[in-house]
Amino acid sequence: MSLAPTSDIPIDLAREAVHARLRSRAAAHCDRTAVTARELAARFGVDEQAAELAGLLHDWSREEPDAALLAYAEMHGISVLDEERAHPYLLHSRVAAEQLREDFRGIRLDVLSAVAAHTVGVVPMTPLDKVVYIADAIEPERAYPGVEELRETAANCPLDTVFGDVYASSVAFVCEKGAVLHPMTALVAAQVERETGTSPLCPKDGERP
Numbered sequence: 518m519s520l521a522p523t524s525d526i527p528i529d530l531a532r533e534a535v536h537a538r539l540r541s542r543a544a545a546h547c548d549r550t551a552v553t554a555r556e557l558a559a560r561f562g563v564d565e566q567a568a569e570l571a572g573l574l575h576d577w578s579r580e581e582p583d584a585a586l587l588a589y590a591e592m593h594g595i596s597v598l599d600e601e602r603a604h605p606y607l608l609h610s611r612v613a614a615e616q617l618r619e620d621f622r623g624i625r626l627d628v629l630s631a632v633a634a635h636t637v638g639v640v641p642m643t644p645l646d647k648v649v650y651i652a653d654a655i656e657p658e659r660a661y662p663g664v665e666e667l668r669e670t671a672a673n674c675p676l677d678t679v680f681g682d683v684y685a686s687s688v689a690f691v692c693e694k695g696a697v698l699h700p701m702t703a704l705v706a707a708q709v710e711r712e713t714g715t716s717p718l719c720p721k722d723g724e725r726p
């Protein structure tokens with residue numbers, strides 16, 4: 518399927534494709550993430566069009582069954598770590614980036630990077646990657662302890678600080694569940710520490726992963 522020939526993917530076409538592909542609840546989350554990403558991009562001087570598109574498309578592969586994610590990754594040269602084999606859901610971001618490259622010919626690489634980065638991050642996290650990661654975590658229907666504080670931070674603090682806090686919140690959630698942190702977490706945490714002076718790794722287990 519090739520939906521557009523150029524790098525300028527019309528947002529309405531992308532929205533239509535998302536709603537045709539995902540269940541309504543997931544598609545609505547993508548709509549809200551797109552709006553939030555665009556607002557954050559405007560605040561932080563990031564490309565608003567790219568942020569909106571990446572926000573809209575970020576969960577393109579979210580509903581793929583585990584076996585399909587693994588099979589797609591293996592067939593397309595996407596490396597699969599042990600943690601991802603145990604929890605293939607973790608692959609949905611990198612698989613989405615590759616599937617979008619096929620489905621939206623000419624889609625911008627910075628948009629694909631932001632999509633790929635939205636679960637555990639990539640290194641380095643670019644400003645656009647951070648905006649989309651944050652938007653996914655704080656879009657208006659997100660409801661978890663601390664999300665209001667993160668929204669407050671997002672409205673008042675520099676981008677690096679906001680991303681550091683949101684990433685720390687994600688890490689804490691994984692630690693509280695007793696789950697194993699993805700190896701990428703250490704690399705992203707190191708970038709956050711360099712940029713903000715604070716490590717997002719959970720204090721009780723600061724040496725993981």
Ligand SMILES: [Fe+2]
Binds near residue numbers: 576635636
């Ligand atoms: Fe996702």
Ligand SMILES: [Fe+2]
Binds near residue numbers: 546550575576653
């Ligand atoms: Fe999402």
